[in-house]
Amino acid sequence: MGIPFEKLTPPKWGGQIPGPVDWTPLELGPRCVLDPPVILSPMAAVTNPPFRKICRELGAGLVVTEMVSDKGLVHRSERSMAMVDLQPDEAPVGVQIYGKDPETMAEAAKVAESMGADLVDVNMGCPMRKVVSSGHGAALLRQPERVRDIFCAMSEAVDVPVTGKTRAGWEKTDVIDVACAMEEGGAAALTIHGRTRCEGYDGHVDLAVIAELVRSVGMPVIGNGDICDWQSARRMFHTTGCAGVMVARGALGNPWVFREIAADLRGEPIPPRPTPEKRRATVMRHIELYVDSFGVERTSREIRKHLLWYFRGTPGEKALRRRLSGLETLADVEAALDAALSANEGIREVAAKSHPRGA
Numbered sequence: 601m602g603i604p605f606e607k608l609t610p611p612k613w614g615g616q617i618p619g620p621v622d623w624t625p626l627e628l629g630p631r632c633v634l635d636p637p638v639i640l641s642p643m644a645a646v647t648n649p650p651f652r653k654i655c656r657e658l659g660a661g662l663v664v665t666e667m668v669s670d671k672g673l674v675h676r677s678e679r680s681m682a683m684v685d686l687q688p689d690e691a692p693v694g695v696q697i698y699g700k701d702p703e704t705m706a707e708a709a710k711v712a713e714s715m716g717a718d719l720v721d722v723n724m725g726c727p728m729r730k731v732v733s734s735g736h737g738a739a740l741l742r743q744p745e746r747v748r749d750i751f752c753a754m755s756e757a758v759d760v761p762v763t764g765k766t767r768a769g770w771e772k773t774d775v776i777d778v779a780c781a782m783e784e785g786g787a788a789a790l791t792i793h794g795r796t797r798c799e800g801y802d803g804h805v806d807l808a809v810i811a812e813l814v815r816s817v818g819m820p821v822i823g824n825g826d827i828c829d830w831q832s833a834r835r836m837f838h839t840t841g842c843a844g845v846m847v848a849r850g851a852l853g854n855p856w857v858f859r860e861i862a863a864d865l866r867g868e869p870i871p872p873r874p875t876p877e878k879r880r881a882t883v884m885r886h887i888e889l890y891v892d893s894f895g896v897e898r899t900s901r902e903i904r905k906h907l908l909w910y911f912r913g914t915p916g917e918k919a920l921r922r923r924l925s926g927l928e929t930l931a932d933v934e935a936a937l938d939a940a941l942s943a944n945e946g947i948r949e950v951a952a953k954s955h956p957r958g959a
């Protein structure tokens with residue numbers, strides 16, 4: 601399934617952009633202070649170490665791994681270890697775990713903590729059929745008692761905060777029961793994507809259900825859904841009273857969204873869009889981090905989607921698509937990047953001079 605970018609539309613304003621946000625850093629634990637409380641969402645096959653690092657460097661107050669299976673962590677499977685692979689300089693960083701058995705979840709949380717997690721998060725929102733049909737992800741939305749047991753076991757097992765990420769409900773917006781169960785189990789915070797499991801990505805995110813949750817529970821609530829710039833972040837903070845915001849699709853190809861939201865929260869001028877040179881430098885850094893983590897072969901395969909996201913909707917996207925099938929070496933990747941930049945801005949010569957190509 602492709603990423604539903606076309607559905608990433610900020611809620612209708614219905615008036616002026618709200619004024620500055622009254623916020624404080626979100627302290628979830630001694631090692632986990634979110635300053636600013638602006639978080640990179642867990643995203644499967646996306647929030648790996650290179651992308652997490654880029655987003656941290658550009659202002660995210662917390663980054664989270666993609667969802668990792670509890671059993672994979674407990675058995676320390678190579679695949680799960682590689683998904684987590686926490687780096688000291690990305691802290692604070694959370695590990696998101698999916699599972700349904702309290703004891704295994706508690707064991708998995710211990711493994712994540714031993715790997716350096718500053719927070720462990722429980723996936724209670726994944727809508728994918730193969731995930732929910734085995735009782736994981738959003739299936740937990742229909743089992744508040746199990747949720748309580750999972751949080752009790754995990755909170756007992758680790759010293760770092762245990763949080764959960766949900767949708768607004770399964771079919772109806774009835775997440776409050778689950779949220780209360782989490783709280784009883786010792787959850788430190790809850791992130792809510794304001795759509796039900798059945799809605800997928802349709803329509804606008806329901807800010808009213810997030811606001812209701814904020815009023816109904818004592819723990820901090822983090823608002824998620826359709827945030828793609830400082831205005832939509834403000835809207836989320838103001839309309840819901842949430843303690844923090846989480847960004848997923850809005851960061852794909854646009855990690856600069858974090859410094860934009862961070863600057864707005866701090867009352868600083870909104871940074872201008874990155875110049876082509878700065879854009880190139882960030883994309884190159886992303887590629888270099890990717891190579892450090894995964895080697896050239898995997899990078900040239902996996903970086904394609906990121907490159908397409910960086911140039912989505914621009915003339916560069918077309919130029920890039922023409923070269924994607926031939927990406928094998930780093931030089932190919934860099935040449936494709938320059939072709940895309942050149943199609944956008946005509947800066948090929950400048951870029952070539954400042955970055956002589958290697959093999």
Ligand SMILES: Cc1cc2nc3c(=O)[nH]c(=O)nc-3n(C[C@H](O)[C@H](O)[C@H](O)COP(=O)(O)O)c2cc1C
Nearest residue numbers: 641642643644666667765793825826827847848849
């Ligand atoms: C490619 C992709 C992968 C995702 N993987 C996860 C995941 O592993 N765990 C999770 O809790 N949510 C996952 N999500 C959901 C997002 O974290 C987020 O809740 C959702 O996209 C709504 O936020 P947005 O409007 O900012 O995109 C994923 C979303 C996308 C687009």
